[in-house]
Amino acid sequence: MGPTASGKTDLAIELCDKLGCEIISVDSALIYKGMDIGTAKPSAEEQLKAPHRLIDILDPAQSYSVAEFRKDALVAMEDITNRGNVPLLVGGTMMYYKALIDGLSPLPESDKNVRLKLEAQAKEYGWEALHNRLKEIDPLSAARIHPNDPQRLTRALEVYLLTNRTMTDLLATKTSPIPYDVKQFCIAPNDRKVLHQRIALRFDMMMKAGFREEVEKLRDRGDLHLDLPSIRCVGYRQMWQYLDGDFTEKEMQEKAIAATRQLAKRQLTWLRSWENIHPLDTFGKDNLDKVMTLGDIQL
Incomplete structure (x- = not known):
């Protein structure tokens, strides 16, 4: 390393x-x-x-x-x-x-359709709006993800939309x-x-x-x-x-x-x-x- x-x-x-x-x-x-x-x-x-x-x-x-x-x-x-x-x-x-x-952690695989919808929302309302949405859903993830980091921000919202569970919750469970x-x-x-x-x-x-x-x-x-x-x-x-x-x-x-x-x-x-x-x-x-x-x- x-x-x-x-x-x-x-x-x-x-x-x-x-x-x-x-x-x-x-x-x-x-x-x-x-x-x-x-x-x-x-x-x-x-x-x-x-x-x-x-x-x-x-x-x-x-x-x-x-x-x-x-x-x-x-x-x-x-x-x-x-x-x-x-x-x-x-x-x-x-x-x-x-x-x-x-x-x-048992995070879901990426879903192209969900990502496209989130990217479209970001274009219409801005990444700051999506970050505010993440604050409401998963405050801990929002605190460590910068509003100008679209990749990680999209992933955190995608995880919630796919599983109805926050990334913080899922990260607490790990494989061997x-x-x-x-x-x-x-x-x-x-x-x-x-x-x-x-x-x-x-x-x-x-x-x-x-x-x-x-x-x-x-x-x-x-x-x-x-x-x-x-x-x-x-x-x-x-x-x-x-x-x-x-x-x-x-x-x-x-x-x-x-x-x-x-x-x-x-x-x-x-x-x-x-x-x-x-x-x-x-x-x-x-x-x-x-x-x-x-x-x-x-x-």
């Missing part, structure tokens, strides 16, 4: 070189095809060294739930262990980890936890300023690698828009808005870097309260040895 730009992929590939590991991606952005540069997707060369499961499995027009991730990850883990290898989960989508390890012995590690720089520098440097590298052209190609399809989870990914949303003429290129870069820092902050907040986790320094020379020792791994 770890925040964005902390060095997770490099360490994971090193582990695959040393051990019988197979990587399962735990990243809600890497699932999308055609979104390679802005997601910092492992390169073709890196994936050749260490193939990643759950990468490039969906078109950007599609959605992917936490429940679907848990099901797919458990299937992959069973396949890997049946062949005598070790599943190595790598990524920074903390909600995916939590659902996988602790179990998942993960059926494996799990060793958990978090990699990050000790200095937050260093992480911020790495984020800015990586975005600059993305721009040079053709990030703008990647987003232009997505826009040219004509079926994608800012309300989709894929286009709301950090960096993509800001680039899309820049191409819409909402702000200058410099403003876009500043906003994208700021949004990525906020993402890293949220990831670190999750990790600070995480139980049974071993910290690793991004620049630590003995990270591999620590994982081997603390994980009780024998070559």
